[in-house]
Amino acid sequence: MEVKKLHDMLLLPALKRLKATRPLKSDVTPIQRGGLAPVWAKRRAERGRAGLASGQTGAIPQRISTNQCGYNSRVIAKAWGATLSGIDALPIEVEVDMSWTKADRHFVLVGLADKAVDESRVRVKNAIITSGLNWPSAMIICNLAPADVRKDAPALDLPIAMAILAMNKAVPIPELADCLFLGELGLDGKLRPIDGAVSAALLAHEKGFRRLIVPEANAEEAAIFPDLEVYGCRTLEDVVSLINGDLQAPMSQRSFTDDEEPEFEIDFSDVKGQTHAIRALEIAAAGGHNLLMVGPPGSGKTMLARRIPTIMPPLTLEESVAVTRVHSASGSRGSQRGLMKVRPFRSPHHTASYAAIVGGGKIPKPGEISLAHLGVLFMDEMPEFDRDVLESLRQPLEDGIVTVSRVQMQMTFPAEAMLIGAMNPCPCGFKGYPEAQCVGASLCERYGAKLSGPLLDRIDLHITVPRLKPDELLDMKPGETSAQIRARVKSARARQRERFGAAMLNAKMAPRQLREIVTLDAESEAFMRAVSAKLNISGRVFDRLLKVGRTIADLAGSEQVTKVHLAEAVQYRER
Secondary structure (H helix, E strand, O other), rough: HHHHHHHHHHHHHHHHHHHOOOHHHHHHHHHOOOOOOOOOHHHHHHHHHHHHHHOOOOOOOOOOOHHHHHEEEOEEEEEEEEEEEEOOOEEEEEEEEEEEEOOHHHHHHHHEEEEEHHOOHHHHHHHHHHOOOOOOOOOEEEEEEEEOEEEOOHHHHHHHHHHHHHOOOOOOOHHHEEEEEEEEEEOEEEEEEEOOOHHHHHHHHHHHEEEEEEEEHHHHHOOOOOOOOEEEEHHHHHHHHHHHOOOOOOOOOOOOOOOOOOOOOOOHHHHHOHHHHHHHHHHHHHOEEEEEEEEOOOOOOHHHHHOOOOOOOOHHHHHHHHHHHHHHHHHHOOOOOOOEEEEEEEOOOOOOOOOHHEEEEEOOOOOOOOOOOOEEEOOOHHHHOHHHHHHOOHHHHHOEEEEEEEEOOOEEEOOOOOOEEOOOOOOOOOOOOOOOOOOOOHHHHHHOOOOOHHHHOOOOEEEEEEOOOHHHHHHOOOOOOOHHHHHHHHHHHHHHHHOOOOOOHHHOOOHHHHHHHHOOOOHHHHHHHHHHHHHOOOHHHHHHHHHHHHHHHHHHHHOOHHHHHHHHHHHOOOO
């Protein structure tokens, strides 16, 4: 009893006082229950209660727009650029967003950019400022999409700058939608030449862009398609004026003509004698056949090889685009402008590496066999090349392409080149010549064995280039000019184009095409059977003899391959 009296006297009054000062649970707001709460949430609850007290509809107002907080996420400026993957151009979408806060004014660049692209932040900022344009006082977030494609060229400087300027209202955002921008920016705002302008033009045409804006030095080679407006600009300020309509820049026009004959400083009329070798080179140029010249030092092998481009027909527009595309993507054009008109002639040193000949590197680039696409790859002193390098040519000579594989990528380059090889008969070069003593038979055998049988099988024409004596050179008259030989070569190639319906040569005929096109009469068939039995040739060599015979018939203007044509083809197979 005493304890109960004590409870009623002390605790009950305290409980009553506590209930009087503490609100009911239903009257407690979530903010009050949670203890500490963000300032914005407390203000929101207070505004909600104030609205209810004044009779307004809606218990609590909507969350404050992110735009009112200083971060603009509704408008994102976009510009289109491109990056190279091998010789192909891939579209890159440049997205720029800005945060107009005073706390952070960084320039963030994301999207798997390499060092050259990452450093564009400095180039772009300086170029915009020195061009008299406003640099935004904001945090800039630039994304290069797709994010899983590596970007490894400074050509993205211009699209990044244009997206930033569009976000800063220097150019209208909708005007960037149908433009493809490419160009490296200097600190002074000037546009510097880039690699891969032809590939970018092909991409722009394929994706349906209306305008392609590139540095002035690249405009001529990018002007390929009549329905694509190509503008060459000198500075970033010119690009901005062009987009805003303040500058009427002239469009670059295609200046390529198929019927223009190139001029050469060298000519086959410079060559004295060697009529047999010149005839073999004419056949090789007419049908796209590979050729090997064997002869002592000073016989004129290199002189003959360097004059092969003078008898080859000029590049057509389609061929010129294909050749220029490879050279432009590899960065080997230097100061040359416009589409290439002369077929390439590549002559690498015999110390060249595997990657230099076939293609490769950390980021694969075309090798010499691809840079000679639709032209000539001349390998002087052929046995001096590394054996692995020589053997690597077997697949490109057969298929006309080179595939370079890496763990993270695989790239294919064109390689339809005509291989011209030159070699001495032995290390000293005087094998078979009585006026000079040879080093020995064993060394000669090892020297010639550096060229494997499978590689020699892929070379259609094998000729010996003898060394002429000074008296013979003085007495001989100049031979035919390159223009005369080129006329016959062009005529033979025209027959092949009419036959195949495309720019295809006899050397590239598939086995089925060969059987349909080269039909032998009884005499020719008996002759080829005798040749096969006597020379013990492989099936590949047999087919190549038929292809050479078809080319000789085309040079003679004959529709039928006869025994005469095949007999001449056989005499070029000494090995």
